[in-house]
């Protein structure tokens with residue numbers, strides 16, 4: 001290999017690396033799409049959402065489970081993440097490949113993400129205020145399947161809350177977000 005071909009292959013390699021990084025960052029930021037794009041992708045939405053509407057995007061990187069099925073790339077992103085007290089409708093849209101759900105729970109004393117994980121990979125749901133887990137429907141169901149939305153309306157008083165997905169091991173892998181009501 002001549003010096004110039006060696007230099008050329010270094011340049012091509014660098015371009016390839018930059019392309020790979022760009023593509024992977026596009027994939028990783030999928031959970032942060034604008035509300036409009038999320039709504040356009042969802043198969044269903046509530047007809048007349050009551051109160052303040054919060055869009056929650058549930059996402060994952062598909063079958064990246066490793067080591068005993070407990071490591072996965074999952075994400076939950078709510079917009080807005082701070083609302084005024086009163087009636088709030090959460091519309092949760094699953095743009096990932098796994099089934100997800102949305103629970104609205106008062107934030108744990110030790111901070112968002114600090115809940116104990118049971119041996120089956122879930123948390124104690126007894127303090128949950130509401131749940132959207134019905135594919136193309138309101139309230140509780142069998143889970144939000146890929147490409148569908150679920151929604152739930154409730155009255156929230158000022159405070160700190162946690163939005164989370166309690167499919168096995170999703171919370172343990174970071175599928176939660178703090179949510180404020182003022």
Ligand SMILES: [Cu+2]
Pocket residue numbers: 058074099100101165166167170175
């Ligand atoms: Cu999940």
